[in-house]
Amino acid sequence: MPELPEVEVSRLGITPWLVNETITRVIVRDSRLRWPVPLELSQAEGLPIKAVVRRAKYLLIDIGIANIVLHLGMSGKLRIVDAATPTVKHDHIDIVLGSGKCLRYNDPRRFGACLWQPLGTTLKQLTNLGPEPLTDEFDGERLHMLSRGRKTPVKSFIMDNDTVVGVGNIYANEALFMAGIHPKRSAGNISRERYKHLALDIKAVLTKAIEQGGTTLKDFAQTDGNPGYFKQHLRVYGRTGLPCERCETPIKSMVIGQRNTFFCSVCQR
DNA sequence: AACATAACCTGGTGGC
DNA sequence: TGCCACCAGGTTATGT
Structure with a gap:
């Protein structure tokens, strides 16, 4: 599904629903993504979302103590739904918000990822990346x-x-x-x-x-x-x-x- | 270092 | 209708 434009479109779509909202609960229904979904994710509960940033095809949800890092792989999709909306097949992760909405991650092929990047650290997946194509660094x-x-x-x-x-x-x-x-x-x-x-x-x-x-x-x-x-x-x-x-x-x-x-x-x- | 290839996984499609 | 081979937006691991 996603190359950079699709990831950026997803970021633009979810950001207004996430920023300044508090994460009330994180639900992991299937942790078998590209890498196992980390248990640390539950530490996000109770924390407000400060920003949603994109680096390459990764989305970084900034919650202060860490970034929740999402990658959509080949078939990953993000939707904003009411938290009570019934799930469908391959709805692997919910990030439930104080507003009653939730960010729902669906990925049939499970090539995507959800990672935990503590403040001040950089995941190995995010190191050694080339420049962003839409900056002057790339020419x-x-x-x-x-x-x-x-x-x-x-x-x-x-x-x-x-x-x-x-x-x-x-x-x-x-x-x-x-x-x-x-x-x-x-x-x-x-x-x-x-x-x-x-x-x-x-x-x-x-x-x-x-x-x-x-x-x-x-x-x-x-x-x-x-x-x-x-x-x-x-x-x-x-x-x-x-x-x-x-x-x-x-x-x-x-x-x-x-x-x-x-x-x-x-x-x- | 550079390059090529297989692998991860599920679902949709088209041919028979 | 059913079965099967093949294809798909990405990235990593391994071998030469």
């Missing part, structure tokens, strides 16, 4: 510098969290189309000038997707239950065989790094 200069001597396909390179965080399969495909770069081209074989364009296109596609409420493929929903509307803007992802919007050539697909990859063999070189 074409960085892509060019880090890619020198690298043979890995440029698509794998930009999806690597050491390079830049938050670029998943959908938006990697889209940004490479926008930049006119073939996804399989060796990262080290791309000029500084082309990387400048690519960095700007990554920023542009992520920004646009956030504005559109993310991309709903099958089951992503904003926290109000509405779908994201970026799907209608996808130019290559999932469009195998359909005409390229720029040159009419059928979009091709191939597997790169275990991920399905979509591109126009004429527009992308």
Whole structure:
């Protein structure tokens, strides 16, 4: 479900319901996520939420003594519901609020995570992350510098969290189309000038997707239950065989790094 | 270090 | 209708 835009849309959706609310109870129905859900979570009970922050695809719920760290994996979803709302399959965690609402975490595949990060510490999952794509720390200069001597396909390179965080399969495909770069081209074989364009296109596609409420493929929903509307803007992802919007050539697909990859063999070189 | 590959898990889809 | 193979938005662990 979530790349950076979908996580950011989730953050924007839940934040107004959480900030300044007190956590009255934490209910863990199934702790078998990517890592076992920590018992320390119960220490959150009675504490007010100060902020909800995103780093890469992680959401950090700041409760002063610690951050509750959430990751949605491939299929995780967050909803704000009345605490009394009956649960459905895969509703693994509730964070119940003084308002009577609750933040409900649902994740069929259980690739997601809920972690506990005490104040002043940093989880290993949050160390060694590259820069946020929508900050000035990330630019074409960085892509060019880090890619020198690298043979890995440029698509794998930009999806690597050491390079830049938050670029998943959908938006990697889209940004490479926008930049006119073939996804399989060796990262080290791309000029500084082309990387400048690519960095700007990554920023542009992520920004646009956030504005559109993310991309709903099958089951992503904003926290109000509405779908994201970026799907209608996808130019290559999932469009195998359909005409390229720029040159009419059928979009091709191939597997790169275990991920399905979509591109126009004429527009992308 | 760099790179490739398997693995984690469930559900939806399409073919027969 | 049923069965089965295959695919999916991410990340980590392991092997060369």
